[in-house]
Amino acid sequence: MSAWARLLSLCARSQLAALAALLSMLAIAPAAAIEITQVKSPGGIEAWLVADRTLPIVNLRFAVRGGAAADPAGKEGLARLAAALFDEGAGPYPSQEFQKRLEDRAIALGFSAGPDNFSGNLRTLADARDQAFDLLRLALAEPRFDPEAIERMRGELMSDIKSRQDDPNYVAAREWFALVFGKHPYARPVEGTLDSLPKIARADLQSFAKTRLGRDRLVIAVSGAITAEELAPLLDKTFGRLPATAAASEIPEAALQFDGGTHVVEKDVPQSVVLFGGAGIKRNDPDWFAAYVMNYILGGGGFTSRLTEQVREKRGLAYSVYSHLSPLDHAGLVMGGVATENGHVAQSVDLIREEWAKFGADGVSDAELANAKTYLNGSFPLQLDSTAKIAEVLLSVQLDGLGIGYLDRRAGLIDAVTAEDVRRVARRLLDPKTLTFVVVGRPAGLAAAPGPREKDTRSPAPRR
Amino acid sequence: MPNVRHLSHRFAVAAVLGAWLALVGPAGAAGFDAETFTLANGLEVVVIANRRAPVIANMVWYRVGAADEEPGESGLAHFLEHLMFKGTRDVPPGEFSKIVAHNGGNDNAFTGHDYTAYFQRVARDRLDLVLKLEADRMTGLVLTDKEVLPERKVVLEERRSRTENDPGALLEEQVMAALYLNSPYRRPVIGWAEEIARLGRDEAIDFYRRHYAPNNAILVVVGDVSADELRPLAEKYFGTIAAVPVPPRMRPPEPRPRAARRVILTDARVRLAELTRDYLAPSYGAGKREHAYALEILSEILGGGPTSRLYREIAIEKKLAAMALANYSPTAIDRVSFSIHLSPRPGVKVEKLETALDGVLGDLSTRGVNADEVASAKKRLRASVTYAQDSIFAVANIFGAALATGQTVADVEAWPERIDAVTVAQVNEAARALFVPENSVTGVLLPASAPAGGRESEREGGPERGPGNRQGAIR
Numbered sequence: 001m002s003a004w005a006r007l008l009s010l011c012a013r014s015q016l017a018a019l020a021a022l023l024s025m026l027a028i029a030p031a032a033a034i035e036i037t038q039v040k041s042p043g044g045i046e047a048w049l050v051a052d053r054t055l056p057i058v059n060l061r062f063a064v065r066g067g068a069a070a071d072p073a074g075k076e077g078l079a080r081l082a083a084a085l086f087d088e089g090a091g092p093y094p095s096q097e098f099q100k101r102l103e104d105r106a107i108a109l110g111f112s113a114g115p116d117n118f119s120g121n122l123r124t125l126a127d128a129r130d131q132a133f134d135l136l137r138l139a140l141a142e143p144r145f146d147p148e149a150i151e152r153m154r155g156e157l158m159s160d161i162k163s164r165q166d167d168p169n170y171v172a173a174r175e176w177f178a179l180v181f182g183k184h185p186y187a188r189p190v191e192g193t194l195d196s197l198p199k200i201a202r203a204d205l206q207s208f209a210k211t212r213l214g215r216d217r218l219v220i221a222v223s224g225a226i227t228a229e230e231l232a233p234l235l236d237k238t239f240g241r242l243p244a245t246a247a248a249s250e251i252p253e254a255a256l257q258f259d260g261g262t263h264v265v266e267k268d269v270p271q272s273v274v275l276f277g278g279a280g281i282k283r284n285d286p287d288w289f290a291a292y293v294m295n296y297i298l299g300g301g302g303f304t305s306r307l308t309e310q311v312r313e314k315r316g317l318a319y320s321v322y323s324h325l326s327p328l329d330h331a332g333l334v335m336g337g338v339a340t341e342n343g344h345v346a347q348s349v350d351l352i353r354e355e356w357a358k359f360g361a362d363g364v365s366d367a368e369l370a371n372a373k374t375y376l377n378g379s380f381p382l383q384l385d386s387t388a389k390i391a392e393v394l395l396s397v398q399l400d401g402l403g404i405g406y407l408d409r410r411a412g413l414i415d416a417v418t419a420e421d422v423r424r425v426a427r428r429l430l431d432p433k434t435l436t437f438v439v440v441g442r443p444a445g446l447a448a449a450p451g452p453r454e455k456d457t458r459s460p461a462p463r464r
Numbered sequence: 465m466p467n468v469r470h471l472s473h474r475f476a477v478a479a480v481l482g483a484w485l486a487l488v489g490p491a492g493a494a495g496f497d498a499e500t501f502t503l504a505n506g507l508e509v510v511v512i513a514n515r516r517a518p519v520i521a522n523m524v525w526y527r528v529g530a531a532d533e534e535p536g537e538s539g540l541a542h543f544l545e546h547l548m549f550k551g552t553r554d555v556p557p558g559e560f561s562k563i564v565a566h567n568g569g570n571d572n573a574f575t576g577h578d579y580t581a582y583f584q585r586v587a588r589d590r591l592d593l594v595l596k597l598e599a600d601r602m603t604g605l606v607l608t609d610k611e612v613l614p615e616r617k618v619v620l621e622e623r624r625s626r627t628e629n630d631p632g633a634l635l636e637e638q639v640m641a642a643l644y645l646n647s648p649y650r651r652p653v654i655g656w657a658e659e660i661a662r663l664g665r666d667e668a669i670d671f672y673r674r675h676y677a678p679n680n681a682i683l684v685v686v687g688d689v690s691a692d693e694l695r696p697l698a699e700k701y702f703g704t705i706a707a708v709p710v711p712p713r714m715r716p717p718e719p720r721p722r723a724a725r726r727v728i729l730t731d732a733r734v735r736l737a738e739l740t741r742d743y744l745a746p747s748y749g750a751g752k753r754e755h756a757y758a759l760e761i762l763s764e765i766l767g768g769g770p771t772s773r774l775y776r777e778i779a780i781e782k783k784l785a786a787m788a789l790a791n792y793s794p795t796a797i798d799r800v801s802f803s804i805h806l807s808p809r810p811g812v813k814v815e816k817l818e819t820a821l822d823g824v825l826g827d828l829s830t831r832g833v834n835a836d837e838v839a840s841a842k843k844r845l846r847a848s849v850t851y852a853q854d855s856i857f858a859v860a861n862i863f864g865a866a867l868a869t870g871q872t873v874a875d876v877e878a879w880p881e882r883i884d885a886v887t888v889a890q891v892n893e894a895a896r897a898l899f900v901p902e903n904s905v906t907g908v909l910l911p912a913s914a915p916a917g918g919r920e921s922e923r924e925g926g927p928e929r930g931p932g933n934r935q936g937a938i939r
Contacts, residue, residue, distance in 0.1 A: 054516050055853055096780070099770040104840050106847030125847055152779060155809040159786035162810055163736035168629060194810075268732060271624035303549075303561035313558055316617030319625055339625050371566050378568015382585050385519050385687075386854040 041235035047220035048394045056126035058224040059391040063119040065217040068190040070249030077192015079113035082208045084153040086111045089144035107132045116329040126225040141241040168273035168440040176275045176438040184254040214246025221394030223387040254331035258434035265440045272345045272441025277335035278434045283327040290421035299323030345443035357432040363423030499691035505707040506679025511691040518588040520687035521856045525864040528675035531577040531648035539655015542575040550611040552604035579868035588688040599701040612665045631731040639907040642725045647718045679707040686860040724901040732912040737814045740907035745802040747794040756794040758894035763792035764841035778820045832892035
């Protein structure tokens with residue numbers, strides 16, 4: 001089925017400043033109290049398991065590497081549409097019958113696609129476990145892609161896009177990613193466009209199901225009321241019929257284009273929505289944790305962050321101002337956002353540019369560094385206070401290739417970050433010359449200001 | 465001596481979550497095993513132990529919300545919520561959240577019509593700290609214009625983000641004002657912009673002194689702690705705060721509605737029309753309360769998911785809707801809204817959606833629901849309890865919202881049983897009483913210009929302004 005919640009966009013954002021801290025997440029290792037078992041099925045399928053019988057619930061999350069970035073040109077939205085359809089009928093059960101089987105036993109099954117991964121999640125009560133896994137099996141092995149369901153899901157995705165066409169948040173994200181990624185696949189919307197979605201045929205969806213979900217790219221996390229012995233055979237049953245390998249999708253490294261300018265998209269809205277950012281860092285970069293700490297202090301830490309202090313607390317210019325790291329497989333970004341009335345945009349942009357520049361120049365204080373570490377380590381158990389969250393974290397750790405020991409190593413890695421590390425990384429990532437803004441609204445006193453490398457921002461630029 | 469009631473139930477318990485907790489699915493297993501006691505100064509304390517991880521969700525719920533504001537000061541309860549972070553004698557302005565963060569915790573707060581809640585999620589060994597912080601600001605708030613005035617700007621930006629930048633939210637605001645003839649639920653929690661702009665330090669402190677007191681609050685603590693462990697801490701930090709007389713929660717009566725209402729909002733930013741229908745409905749606290757549980761089941765059957773009546777008939781069979789949902793939350797003091805929301809597939813006119821909607825509702829009123837639908841809905845609602853129990857924060861919210869709106873711990877624990885006891889006939893009776901046109905407001909969101917004969921949901925091109933082509937009434 002389609003997502004009953006809002007479709008996710010590439011740029012995660014939040015209205016509440018305090019949530020921004022959680023956006024720069026990524027994989028976070030569970031505290032030592034969590035015991036992870038690496039389960040390998042007879043057929044060789046692996047899953048990480050945290051068994052917990054506190055409640056009669058089982059959670060399963062899986063991901064397959066390779067996401068919307070690999071959608072064929074002109075058929076953007078394929079991965080997302082396929083995700084919407086995997087639970088819209090499988091095997092002998094057309095859509096309503098399939099959904100009824102889920103609903104009658106309170107089983108939740110859903111699929112989604114991001115730029116780099118296709119994923120799914122299953123939540124069931126323990127007494128419906130076998131049926132739940134079986135429905136997942138069926139969905140993956142024999143999706144029906146009935147014409148009625150295709151048209152309905154296509155219509156829903158298109159309606160959603162349509163309804164957001166003048167939403168400044170949506171416009172800002174589309175504009176910023178188009179500017180920054182140029183011709184790279186990451187510039188294309190994961191949800192597709194009103195032009196591309198109608199071009200996706202049933203054959204495309206069937207091909208997706210048959211060729212894109214390979215066991216060699218599969219990552220699985222399970223938590224709850226199930227043992228390793230019970231899980232192992234279920235892994236083969238559920239995922240065993242996926243092809244051994246997936247069609248390789250060659251996504252190139254992105255040549256990011258930051259002109260350092262401020263691009264205005266005029267829209268009649270009372271509050272301008274602003275996105276900003278520059279080249280960031282990938283998850284496997286040796287400086288990851290220094291950047292993570294840096295971002296927390298800059299704008300990821302909610303009320304403890306510099307951006308919130310300057311823009312919101314001191315001056316009341318915004319309800320929401322934040323920054324976050326956005327590591328993709330083929331690009332690293334450091335991004336942020338702010339929303340403020342049209343009359344205050346220029347001032348907010350200036351303040352943010354100032355903070356960006358100051359970071360690399362002046363670094364961080366010992367107190368800021370210590371506080372950041374205390375929070376990032378001390379709050380980690382909060383990421384694991386439900387079996388549902390545990391499964392999410394386990395999946396992330398696997399997707400990022402961090403290893404099963406990561407959970408125990410994480411605290412040490414954060415503690416090892418020095419003030420000099422943070423300053424060095426800030427000089428690398430928080431380059432004021434490349435900090436590029438998109439403003440959607442009617443910002444007063446803010447002419448679209450070209451950056452030093454303006455001209456044709458759509459042509460590929462040399463990688464910095 | 466504090467009054468301790470220890471509840472240990474084996475049967476399935478459930479609690480209804482407010483709309484913003486709609487994430488949680490149905491469940492049903494063991495009880496919450498909530499323990500409660502009350503301090504001498506009237507502070508109610510609810511504790512639910514969950515030993516899975518050494519973490520705590522600590523919440524203080526005040527029995528005051530936007531619906532307790534005086535006319536002319538809308539937004540004050542929410543504004544005060546913001547200001548509660550702006551300093552006490554012991555904690556300098558802005559330091560509250562920093563202290564929590566420096567102790568590895570997360571914190572935030574929220575305001576509704578009937579309550580204002582503050583929470584922290586911390587490691588077990590920081591429980592003392594957060595109890596102390598909450599106790600301190602229960603009566604120790606110190607405000608100056610230096611803190612108040614910038615925060616007022618922040619709230620105005622928040623309103624812009626949540627409402628003024630979103631035509632759908634603007635429509636909902638207008639619909640609520642039309643749905644409730646007299647109830648203070650007709651006002652937005654965030655407040656009307658003109659009134660927010662006039663709020664100041666004096667109003668905030670006055671509201672604070674009138675409503676923030678231990679005898680007007682509930683302390684809810686869920687996680688790695690028991691009532692026996694918490695009681696001495698609650699006494700230590702909150703026990704010395706004196707009770708003060710608190711104004712009774714007088715809510716103006718909601719007169720019987722006599723006319724179906726229609727609210728049409730056109731806006732150049734709208735690219736896809738939307739249709740809403742809201743019915744004035746009983747809650748646990750008001751109106752035909754005995755219908756509330758039946759209506760929860762009805763909401764699930766009518767618009768709770770892909771096999772629901774609305775989705776099946778309007779999205780699948782008639783191919784008119786892209787989205788079709790129903791929402792109903794009876795956790796409130798006054799009567800509430802039973803809401804339906806439909807969005808059209810591209811190219812479909814809103815009139816057709818509405819005709820289809822009326823068809824579904826008419827069918828429901830004449831032929832009723834069947835036993836299969838009721839059983840399936842009950843299953844999901846009961847399951848929501850088990851799923852909720854996976855999250856200590858969700859559990860804390862369930863109890864806080866219930867107690868702040870006049871329910872008891874026993875009500876929360878009995879929810880699954882009460883849902884189970886609802887009969888098909890009761891669902892049908894509740895539906896017939898609900899779906900009366902005079903109870904309703906129909907909301908329509910339209911693009912600013914719709915070509916005559918219109919496929920009004922198709923409009924490309926840049927922003928348009930102004931009144932120029934006003935869409936006339938739908939019917």
